[in-house]
Amino acid sequence: xxxxxxxxxPEKLEPLKDAVQDAGIGGMTVSNVHGCGMQQGYTExxxxxxxxLNMRAKIQCEFVVDDSAVDGLVDVICETCRTGEVGDGKxxxxxxxxAIRIRTGExxxxxx
Numbered sequence: 001x002x003x004x005x006x007x008x009x010p011e012k013l014e015p016l017k018d019a020v021q022d023a024g025i026g027g028m029t030v031s032n033v034h035g036c037g038m039q040q041g042y043t044e045x046x047x048x049x050x051x052x053l054n055m056r057a058k059i060q061c062e063f064v065v066d067d068s069a070v071d072g073l074v075d076v077i078c079e080t081c082r083t084g085e086v087g088d089g090k091x092x093x094x095x096x097x098x099a100i101r102i103r104t105g106e107x108x109x110x111x112x
Contacts, residue, residue: 001096001109002070004063004077007033008089012081013059019080020063025073026112029062038086058089064096064112 008016013030020028034055044051065073074091082088101111
């Protein structure tokens, strides 16, 4: 099993949710996050003082999938969220050792 963690633009969340559902991928967890990277930031003025705001609002989507589904999910994320501009985001693929469904005690892929 692998955990796919995608940091994307906020406006791409709804199209990604639709694309993931159409691809038949199970569930996902979504969080609001802030970060900085190559997108840099922007300058605002507050009471005459220039302030550089470099922490941009992003959305973090997390999926846990079988190893065989990783490439398909990555393709869906890239196709849906790519604009070609700086700030499109990142995808991280993390190995998952085990998963446990708390309610039933099921382990592994059955728990996902």
